[in-house]
Amino acid sequence: MAPLPSGSEKPMLLADAPAAPRIAVVGATGAVGGTLLELIEDRRLPYRRLHLVASARSAGRTIRVDGHDHQVAELDRFDFRSVDVAFFCAGAEVSREWVPVAVARGALVVDSTSAFRTAPGTPLVVTELAAELLDARPAGGVIAVPGAAAVPVVRVVRDVERRWGLRRIVVSTYQGASDAGHAGIEELQDGSRTVLQDPQATPVSAVFSPPLAFNVLPRIGETLEDGSTRQERELAEEIRTVLGLPGLDVTATCVRVPVVGGQGAAVWVECREAVDRGELVALLRALPGVTVHDSPGAPTPADLDDPDRVHVGRIRVAATASDGFWLWLATDNLRVGGALDAVRIVEEVLARGTL
Ligand SMILES: NC(=O)c1ccc[n+]([C@@H]2O[C@H](COP(=O)([O-])OP(=O)(O)OC[C@H]3O[C@@H](n4cnc5c(N)ncnc54)[C@H](OP(=O)(O)O)[C@@H]3O)[C@@H](O)[C@H]2O)c1
Known part of the structure; x- marks a missing residue:
């Protein structure tokens, strides 16, 4: 099929054009x-x-x-x-x-x-x-x-790898109910209503077990023989694959939190060389589709001004080991990833x- 118009201009709607798929x-x-x-x-x-x-x-x-x-x-x-x-x-x-x-x-x-x-x-x-x-x-x-948990991570660390090299990535995700689809959203909403009406009541627990309303679940999906979950293993594997670093040390903990939409991730990145915080912030600011919130406040999934971007905050180079730093990532999981x-x-x- 011949190329269609691209670039900064959005392509025209070509509902009747024979070239359109x-x-x-x-x-x-x-x-x-x-x-x-x-x-x-x-x-x-x-x-x-x-x-x-x-x-x-x-x-x-x-x-x-x-x-x-x-x-x-x-x-x-x-x-x-x-x-x-x-x-x-x-x-x-x-x-x-x-x-x-x-x-x-x-x-x-x-x-x-x-x-x-x-x-x-x-x-x-x-x-x-x-x-x-x-x-x-x-x-x-x-x-x-790649999955909604992997995409924000790879989008912010790929250029970090090119500048300082990567030794290890530790990801902790905070994933809302929408990550489990419409059934997950409905179960959280129904469960929240149930508990608000009667704090002693046990909400329905078909999608999330135990119930997610007013709770935090330290495991998402199937548990594997080593105690990790399939999702955690897949997340690590996807990060290695997209970065093209099959031997990279990546470990993850995926946690379900009682919000309807959006997700957060706390990411510890350990590099091969000392990282200068000012240079790191400048590098992150230059990434396409990434918004850096370099202020005491940090982005939250509930108030993303542009849900199509990866929002980065809480940028902290470790005081004890300047080759490592923390990032907080907030994204709309239905869109990014x-x-x-x-x-x-x-x-x-x-x-x-x-x-
Ligand atoms: N939710 C996220 O944040 C997210 C992000 C990235 C990727 N994903 C992946 O995307 C997929 C869908 O997730 P979702 O959150 O959109 O789930 P969802 O809200 O539960 O939607 C599932 C969709 O699949 C259809 N479906 C289910 N079983 C089917 C079958 N046997 N034959 C045909 N259609 C079937 C459903 O149709 P009916 O209406 O007929 O049931 C519905 O349209 C999952 O693999 C998920 O891992 C999800």
């Missing part, structure tokens, strides 16, 4: 899928056809995008032959089963789940760091988006003409 969003009714549809509209991602796909639960529902009503199709009955680009955000299990089908039918898949992030031959792409990975269409037909990174990948693919 036919796009499917698998998981269109979910938290990430809904954000994707907003971004497709807001960023005027060009498309010729837009297919919204979900499970039988939502099939037939109507969702308005770009002023047009779109009926949700059922994945089991959907024909990927009518698609050039398929966004997948319906969970890893769905991706494992259906991404190969979509690829076999000719679609280029941009997968926001964990299913293909460490698959050999699948580019794991953060466009701000390595858009050149999109110079050619991947042989396997799949481009993976979620829908926004997926849309940017397609924008880059279209600009490069590598569809």
Whole structure:
């Protein structure tokens, strides 16, 4: 497909242009899928056809995008032959089963789940760091988006590695309910109401166990044999992969906190040389899509002035070891490392003409 207009000007909406791709969003009714549809509209991602796909639960529902009503199709009955680009955000299990089908039918898949992030031959792409990975269409037909916990970290430490070298990264995440999708959001909201009405009541605990309302859960998802969780292991692996540093010492603790949206991360970075704080702040300020809050206040997920950026605060070079420093990162998990990174990948693919 020929390259479409790119650059600082947003591309024109090309709903009827033959060069624009036919796009499917698998998981269109979910938290990430809904954000994707907003971004497709807001960023005027060009498309010729837009297919919204979900499970039988939502099939037939109507969702308005770009002023047009779109009926949700059922994945089991959907024909990927009518698609050039398929966004997948319906969970890893769905991706494992259906991404190969979509690829076999000719679609280029941009997968926001964990299913293909460490698959050999699948580019794991953060466009701000390595858009050149999109110079050619991947042989396997799949481009993976790193997770919402990994993207903010890699975006701030990649240039730190180039300047001072990296010895170790320790990440502690504070992840809200939206990270667990619509069901997580609803359970936190219902549980909070339940406890506010009756402090002795036990809220429903289907998504989060124990209940998340008025609580902090020190573990997210499946626990592995060494006591870490799969998410912590995957987060470390994604950071190594995107940075291209397979031997880097990365360790993580992922914690669930009772907020609906957004996430925070406290990140300890240990370098190979002493770090000058002034130079570090200047380096972070120069990063694209990063806002530095170098003041006593720090960014919080609830008040991000621009949810498409990574917000950095609490920059502290250690008094006892000047080769190490702390950062606090606040992001909108549905956008950064979620829908926004997926849309940017397609924008880059279209600009490069590598569809
Ligand atoms: N939430 C985040 O912050 C975030 C960030 C980055 C990546 N991700 C990843 O993105 C994926 C989706 O997350 P989410 O938060 O958007 O979840 P969600 O709100 O629960 O949405 C799930 C979506 O997948 C669809 N779906 C579920 N099972 C399906 C099936 N068997 N066949 C077809 N469609 C099916 C659902 O459709 P129905 O309406 O029909 O149920 C819904 O559209 C997950 O893999 C998650 O790890 C999430």
